[in-house]
Amino acid sequence: MRIIYKKSWEIKENTITDEGVYQKRREILKTMPLGFLSLGMGMQGIFAEENITELVFNEKKYSFIKNINYLQEELTPFEKASTYNNFYEFGMQKDDPYYRAKILKTSPWDLVIDGEVEKPLKISLEKILQSMPLEERVYRFRCVEAWSMIIPWIGFEFNKLLKLAKPTSQAKYVIFETLKQDDMPAVKNPFLAANIPFPYVEGLRIDEAMHPLCILAVGMYGRKLPNQNGAPLRLVVPWKYGFKNIKSIVRITLSKTQPLSTWQRLAGDEYGFYANVNPDVAHPRWSQASERFIGEGYRPTRIKTQIFNGYGDEVARLYANMDLEKNF
Ligand SMILES: Nc1nc2c(c(=O)[nH]1)N[C@H]1C(S)=C(S)[C@@H](COP(=O)(O)O)O[C@H]1N2
Ligand SMILES: [Mo]
Numbered sequence: 001m002r003i004i005y006k007k008s009w010e011i012k013e014n015t016i017t018d019e020g021v022y023q024k025r026r027e028i029l030k031t032m033p034l035g036f037l038s039l040g041m042g043m044q045g046i047f048a049e050e051n052i053t054e055l056v057f058n059e060k061k062y063s064f065i066k067n068i069n070y071l072q073e074e075l076t077p078f079e080k081a082s083t084y085n086n087f088y089e090f091g092m093q094k095d096d097p098y099y100r101a102k103i104l105k106t107s108p109w110d111l112v113i114d115g116e117v118e119k120p121l122k123i124s125l126e127k128i129l130q131s132m133p134l135e136e137r138v139y140r141f142r143c144v145e146a147w148s149m150i151i152p153w154i155g156f157e158f159n160k161l162l163k164l165a166k167p168t169s170q171a172k173y174v175i176f177e178t179l180k181q182d183d184m185p186a187v188k189n190p191f192l193a194a195n196i197p198f199p200y201v202e203g204l205r206i207d208e209a210m211h212p213l214c215i216l217a218v219g220m221y222g223r224k225l226p227n228q229n230g231a232p233l234r235l236v237v238p239w240k241y242g243f244k245n246i247k248s249i250v251r252i253t254l255s256k257t258q259p260l261s262t263w264q265r266l267a268g269d270e271y272g273f274y275a276n277v278n279p280d281v282a283h284p285r286w287s288q289a290s291e292r293f294i295g296e297g298y299r300p301t302r303i304k305t306q307i308f309n310g311y312g313d314e315v316a317r318l319y320a321n322m323d324l325e326k327n328f
Contacts, residue, residue: 053136055154055219057129057232058107064134064154064219072138074295076149078221084294085228086143087247088193089184089200097228100185104227104248111233113162115253116171121164125232129218132156136222137215142277142309143242147300148291153236154219159210162252167206171254174209176202176235179250196266202246203259203273204237205318213238213314216249239308239315241275272328276319277309281328 054061087097109125134156142148162174178200186193208214217236218225225231230247237244243263263271270284279289292300308315319327 053222055129055134055222055224057125057218057224060126060129062129062134064136067135067137070137070139072140072150074150075138076151076294077296080294081149081151081220082226082229084147086242087228087230088196089178089181089186089198090228091185091192092194096185101227103181103183104179104231105181106227106232106248109232109250111250111252113165113252113254115175115255116168117254118166118168119164123164125218128161128233132160132216134218139236139238140309140311141236141238141242141245142291142305144271144275144283144288145242146286146288146291146305147294148303148305149294152221153215153217154222155215155217155236157212158214158216158235159212161216162209165254167254170256171206173255173258174204174206175253175255175259176204176246176249177251177253178246179248194266196262200246200262201259202235202244202261203255204244205258206254207318208237208315211315211318213311239277239311241271241277243271244275274319274324274327276324276328277305278307278324278328279305280307281325 053066054063056062083098084094085097086094087101090097090100107125111121111123111125111128113121113123134154136152136154138150138152140148141151178198180187180199182188184198186196187198190196204214215236217230217234218232220226220229225234230245230249233249234247235245235249244261258273260268261271261273264273277288282288288305290302291305293303294300306312
């Protein structure tokens with residue numbers, strides 16, 4: 001992947017005045033491996049003023065950098081990405097989450113990491129926001145229903161958080177679990193969402209989870225995540241179908257064995273564990289060769305689906321000796 005750093009002499013130090021940004025820089029500098037500095041690029045490059053901006057959570061500000069290595073031509077408008085959603089805890093219609101997810105209680109928020117780890121953790125969202133290096137990345141997003149979007153997420157590489165818990169050598173899979181709140185419409189009335197068993201559960205192989213493209217998002221479009229998009233913390237695995245991107249995560253468990261994810265449990269012949277975007281492997285009821293891109297226009301544009309959603313150069317090696325038809 002192309003990495004662009006501004007030369008240190010292109011940065012005017014005195015243009016960076018904000019205290020929070022300054023603190024964050026110092027924190028990151030402290031954790032930088034020495035080798036990085038010896039590349040001669042200097043840290044300043046990443047922190048060009050125009051690339052730093054802030055996310056506001058409970059009246060506190062957290063700075064993030066815009067990672068320009070993931071620029072894409074056309075973004076899906078925020079108005080579409082935040083009103084056309086799948087979040088079945090709130091119902092099956094695309095606008096149910098927008099209207100109903102207001103009741104989601106996102107503060108205080110704790111995340112538990114347990115199972116096959118040396119250091120089980122319970123960490124608050126606030127602590128996560130303070131300690132993880134936040135950045136904006138623009139990713140393609142492809143739902144198994146054959147619609148797609150391009151979304152600027154704000155988040156951090158999941159591997160950075162997972163390392164804090166020190167997975168043991170026995171940890172082969174990562175299991176994620178969504179908050180289950182008694183007053184969620186489809187928890188109260190299972191009929192609303194076809195008797196889907198909640199909490200919603202997803203899983204990844206540990207090498208997939210550790211891949212640098214796999215992020216936990218806390219924001220999108222420069223602001224914190226709207227509830228309907230999985231506030232306050234959701235998974236984004238851009239080379240997989242949308243249903244792997246589990247929302248509102250409260251628990252992460254490392255496991256020796258492969259878990260059964262929610263959609264596998266409901267219809268294992270239609271939704272597999274891997275769920276890698278693949279134009280050549282059709283869903284039993286529809287083709288995956290193309291998708292409806294939801295962009296600016298009134299109507300979605302029909303575009304060709306790309307293998308691994310266009311991230312093949314980065315992730316194909318994870319599946320080198322696998323039959324993608326069998327492991328769909
Ligand atoms: N907890 C939970 N997470 C979930 C879902 C859900 O119903 N519940 N739906 C999934 C599906 S099918 C998709 S396509 C994406 C949609 O994310 P978005 O609404 O932010 O576009 O969330 C995924 N994560
Ligand atoms: Mo989806």
